[in-house]
Amino acid sequence: MIRTFAVAAVAALTLSACATAPAAQGPRSPFDGWAGAVVAADWRTSRGEPIVAFDNSRRDLTASFLEEGFERRHFVDYTLRPTASDAATGAQVLAGIGEAARRATVGCFLYFTSHGNTRGITWGTEGQLSPTRMGQLVDEWCGERPTVVVVSACFSGVFIPELQGPNRMIMTAARRDRSSFGCSQDAVYPYFDGCVLESLPNATDFINLAEMTRACVSRRETAEGLRPASEPQVFVGGDIRPLLTTTYAFRG
DSSP states (O other): OHHHHHHHHHHHHHHHHHHHSOOOOOOOOTTTTEEEEEEEOOOBOTTSOBOSHHHHHHHHHHHHHHHTTOOGGGEEEEEOOTTSTTOOOHHHHHHHHHHHHHHOOSEEEEEEEOOEETTEEEOGGGOEEOHHHHHHHHHHHHTTSOEEEEEESTTGGGGHHHHOOTTEEEEESSOTTOOOOOOSTTOSSOHHHHHHHHHGGGOSSHHHHHHHHHHHHHHHHHHTTOSSOOOOEEEEOTTHHHHHHTTTOOOO
16 A cells, blocks of 8 residues: 555656656757748749749848848748739738838848849839838838848849948848849859858858859859959948847858
């Protein structure tokens, strides 16, 4: 009887300990609480022929940045291809990014891939998204929080003056007066997006990612004899620079 009671008591204590022990948790990501978005804003060549390069970028960039620690619940991705099963309108995309930014208030990461010219980027069937309008939107969505914006398009350097700020890092696929490459029917990704994907697994942070991506684009354009070089641009604000190499470094 005493032995039975002792065994039962031990079992009860063991169950109690199991019930009250805290659940094991994985390491916290540097990007917990960041809103993220990847948008494929066009689906055509310059002649209007259908291509998949932008949608491929949307799919694989989203997967890659989620692997770096961005939270799926705060990360949205969209295509403006009208025939896609999950197609969104331009207005729906802007509303969705705004909602993600309202939920996740630590930082912002925004990536747009599309065609572009000196007036802005192609925005689905709705025309263009201009640098001025994008600047207004990023101000509304992200305010003073740490923010990284990537614009992958020809002439995308035109966005830097409207987007830059001490809390911002801006990456563009080309100078304001240069085309970028890789939007043909046989392209898997635009060259810039492909180089981001190639560089990301070995990058230590966003600044390092920009350096590696620029070097990758230059190598590819040189190897293929493409002129004039696109010369991807980078702006890093003074307040965000130390944060990106410490607090918001990639997990590796």
